[in-house]
Amino acid sequence: MxxxxxxxxxxxxxxxxxxxxxxxxxxxxxxxxxxxxxxxxxxxxxxxxxxxxxxxxxxxxxxxxxxxxxxxxxxxxxxxxxxxxxxxxxxxxxxxxxxxxxxxxxxxxxxxxxxxxxSRTQSMNRAKKRQKGILDEIKERSGNYNVGGSTRKKVMTAYREKSIHIACCLQCYGELSPKQLRALGTGDKTTSILSKNFYGWFERMRRGVYDLTDGGQQAIKEYALIAQHYQVLIQEKEKEITKSENSL
Structure with a gap:
């Protein structure tokens, strides 16, 4: 210049x-x-x-x-x-x-x-979709695991949490289908998370059936506190399913 x-x-x-x-x-x-x-x-x-x-x-x-x-x-x-x-x-x-x-x-x-x-009103109206995304992200997180202002650190997002939830289910039960995982409470995005496999934690064993990779096992150890939260949820869900089956 x-x-x-x-x-x-x-x-x-x-x-x-x-x-x-x-x-x-x-x-x-x-x-x-x-x-x-x-x-x-x-x-x-x-x-x-x-x-x-x-x-x-x-x-x-x-x-x-x-x-x-x-x-x-x-x-x-x-x-x-x-x-x-x-x-x-x-x-x-x-x-x-x-x-x-x-x-x-x-x-x-x-x-x-x-x-x-x-016009702040017009500016905010243009950002309605982004605002909804922020509110959805907050709602879908199980807790506050990040420190505000942090840089160059892995952020615990709702997506990462859902992936950890799925990983914990696979660790607990072994190979599972998306339908079986959703029954355990992993949510509507389960199929998308498994197919995209963004973190490399999951392995497609055969059509519609997935298991945990070594990377997934390591992630459960790395995020032990959050994994513990979902392991408790899995136990509660298992009791709920067993109770429901016994009542039939």
């Missing part, structure tokens, strides 16, 4: 807004750039890179006008998750974003987003 100075952003942005019919000025009462047309005031704050100082400057300028842009040199990675998250924050702050590319002879100005009101 070409090494530029903050002032290098000014000429292309000046030309961009001038071409749109605005009167453009630099450094007006601590404002980096102003653009005025028909009493409409636009404020643009310049920085080489997107940072907290620039965001704070931007929201301070919103006391003067709701048309505030922050302008930066176009970064190399504009398709990353981090960049998308930054754009979400900018929109959430109701700021506009301008990027200037210096890869050509003539700098290219691009308005990524205009300043406009942010």
């Amino acid at each position: 070409k090494d530029i100075k903050e002032t290098d952003l000014y000429p292309p942005i000046h030309k961009y807004f001038t071409d749109l019919g605005y009167q453009v000025n630099g450094e007006v009462k601590t404002l980096d750039v102003t653009a005025v047309k028909d009493d409409k005031l636009i404020v643009i704050e310049l920085k080489k890179n997107l940072n907290m100082k620039l965001l704070i400057q931007g929201i301070k300028r919103q006391r003067l006008t709701d048309q505030v842009y922050i302008a930066i040199q176009r970064p190399k990675k504009t398709f990353s998750r981090e960049w998308k998250d930054k754009l979400h924050l900018i929109r959430r702050l109701e700021l506009g974003l301008i990027v200037v590319s210096f890869t050509r002879k003539t700098p290219l100005v691009q308005v990524i987003c205009d300043p406009k009101p942010f």
